[in-house]
Amino acid sequence: MKQxxxxxxxxxxxxxxxxxxxxxxxxxxxxxxxxxxxFEAYVGAIALVFTGLGIWLAMKLARPxxxxxxxxxxxxxxxxxxxPNEKSLADAGISKREWEVLALMAKxxxxxxxxxxxxxxxxxxxxxxxxxxxxxxxxxxxxxxSKAKALGILP
Amino acid sequence: MKQxxxxxxxxxxxxxxxxxxxxxxxxxxxxxxxxxxxFEAYVGAIALVFTGLGIWLAMKLARPxxxxxxxxxxxxxxxxxxxPNEKSLADAGISKREWEVLALMAKxxxxxxxxxxxxxxxxxxxxxxxxxxxxxxxxxxxxxxSKAKALGILP
DNA sequence: CAGGAAATCACCCGAAAGTATGAAGCCATT
DNA sequence: AATGGCTTCATACTTTCGGGTGATTTCCTG
Numbered sequence: 001m002k003q004x005x006x007x008x009x010x011x012x013x014x015x016x017x018x019x020x021x022x023x024x025x026x027x028x029x030x031x032x033x034x035x036x037x038x039f040e041a042y043v044g045a046i047a048l049v050f051t052g053l054g055i056w057l058a059m060k061l062a063r064p065x066x067x068x069x070x071x072x073x074x075x076x077x078x079x080x081x082x083x084p085n086e087k088s089l090a091d092a093g094i095s096k097r098e099w100e101v102l103a104l105m106a107k108x109x110x111x112x113x114x115x116x117x118x119x120x121x122x123x124x125x126x127x128x129x130x131x132x133x134x135x136x137x138x139x140x141x142x143x144x145x146s147k148a149k150a151l152g153i154l155p
Numbered sequence: 156m157k158q159x160x161x162x163x164x165x166x167x168x169x170x171x172x173x174x175x176x177x178x179x180x181x182x183x184x185x186x187x188x189x190x191x192x193x194f195e196a197y198v199g200a201i202a203l204v205f206t207g208l209g210i211w212l213a214m215k216l217a218r219p220x221x222x223x224x225x226x227x228x229x230x231x232x233x234x235x236x237x238x239p240n241e242k243s244l245a246d247a248g249i250s251k252r253e254w255e256v257l258a259l260m261a262k263x264x265x266x267x268x269x270x271x272x273x274x275x276x277x278x279x280x281x282x283x284x285x286x287x288x289x290x291x292x293x294x295x296x297x298x299x300x301s302k303a304k305a306l307g308i309l310p
Numbered sequence: 311c312a313g314g315a316a317a318t319c320a321c322c323c324g325a326a327a328g329t330a331t332g333a334a335g336c337c338a339t340t
Numbered sequence: 341a342a343t344g345g346c347t348t349c350a351t352a353c354t355t356t357c358g359g360g361t362g363a364t365t366t367c368c369t370g
Contacts, residue, residue, distance in 0.1 A: 095315085095316060107298075108300070108302065112356085120318065124317075143262075250346060276350085278350060279347075284327080295356085
């Protein structure tokens, strides 16, 4: 019910306005009956008012034409925020730890530096890197980095 | 004159219809004067008719409302073809040949492979790479590649 | 619980990479 | 003609990297 009121507020208002006008006209009828041609003027006024109302209604109720404009914005992406690309990562079968090592390699760190950074021994890093090279079919760290970037594993 | 008629045909028609209606009402006035509440019904009819006319007019004459929806489509373009970025290159003091070596390094090639590709000896490539490391303040090829990319020397 | 993947570490060896130093030819600018 | 930068090459030496093999621990899954 409340919803109905809200939806038909306009129609109700319109009806109320009409009723009020009728009262007004009735009153005018008694006041200006003596005037010659009062009736014609009267009808003209009504016609004008309701024409205006009709126009107003039409304006209010008319559904707007929707025009959709699609603007294609071409952005040359400098550095798209990189996410490890889980898909390619899993596809190559590279583990989290291996990826860490790979990322530090790409930064230009030596195996010893990576070992220090990750708090493991140099031998561990060597094992990891060997696995990485196997999985990426690389024989050098530079090659591994290059391939990883091509696969979207590294930014 | 003729042009004016054509442009305002609608307005003229509207005026004519109004006049006709007035005549009609005048006639009805005499016919239904006896009826009680005839006046209200009369005014109601007029109101209805002119409201309809108003709506019709508005529909006919009003400029259609246009709602414009702008959808921005973001297209991430492919990496633009890389140009060596002469500025950074000169800034680092890296020569053409050195850049060639650097680029092949970044591809993951070994010094020997680079030497074969450029038809020079392995020692030459070693000299070049040493110079490159000096100029980029790197001590490893991976580091050199990383720094070169950061400087825009490599794609 | 057994099996397998992941992570850790060790040792050895050969290959590749990097450092240092010297030198020669070419080319352009002074 | 001389100077300096670029390219080329060489030798000798050190360090780092990569390959191969093996072992242990932890954690997860069938």
